[in-house]
Amino acid sequence: xxxxxxxxxxxxxxxxxxxxxxxxxxxGHKKKQAIKxxxxxxxxxxxxKVESVVLSNANGLFESxxxxxxxxxxxxxxxxxxxxxxxxxILDAVFSLKSTRVLSENGGDVAPYxxxxxxxxxxxxxxxxxxxxxxxxxDENPVGDSLFVTDGAAQKVVLVSKSIFYQLNKTLKxxxxxxxxxxxxxxxxxxxxx
Numbered sequence: 001x002x003x004x005x006x007x008x009x010x011x012x013x014x015x016x017x018x019x020x021x022x023x024x025x026x027x028g029h030k031k032k033q034a035i036k037x038x039x040x041x042x043x044x045x046x047x048x049k050v051e052s053v054v055l056s057n058a059n060g061l062f063e064s065x066x067x068x069x070x071x072x073x074x075x076x077x078x079x080x081x082x083x084x085x086x087x088x089x090i091l092d093a094v095f096s097l098k099s100t101r102v103l104s105e106n107g108g109d110v111a112p113y114x115x116x117x118x119x120x121x122x123x124x125x126x127x128x129x130x131x132x133x134x135x136x137x138x139d140e141n142p143v144g145d146s147l148f149v150t151d152g153a154a155q156k157v158v159l160v161s162k163s164i165f166y167q168l169n170k171t172l173k174x175x176x177x178x179x180x181x182x183x184x185x186x187x188x189x190x191x192x193x194x
Contacts, residue, residue, distance in 0.1 A: 040098040043133050054123040059171045081177035093167035099158035113148035114139030120168050
């Protein structure tokens, strides 16, 4: 009887240690990782709450408003259907943009980084928020394959991957819908050409 009692006590202690390790080590690590990823992000927002995106680059000023869940309508420079895949990829690129290095925490003089009047800029309007989130993309870092970036408040200057430039350097032709009309091919029963 004593043997079984000792076995049950050891099994209980093992279970207690296993539960403690799970919550402290595994769950704690996941929380630390999530906090680290949030700190690395340049702009923190929920993609579902985005109402409109303004993109300013060397090709002009473009604004698109969300229509439906993942649809977009171009409103600037003129009203037209927008290419939803391109606008969604721009939004995804800004959402997932992470800093590789922090250069300045308090902003200060951003002119040496090309951020005083940057050529590329993204403004995001969120539902229920009057202020826009602003991403300014400055000059290329002379050392490495990265760009200088700051948020709208110009509080922190960071380095990010140069790939964001290619996502944001779109032309009007790329941003607007290229199809004359769209239809669901699966639901089409007949096509007549006259």
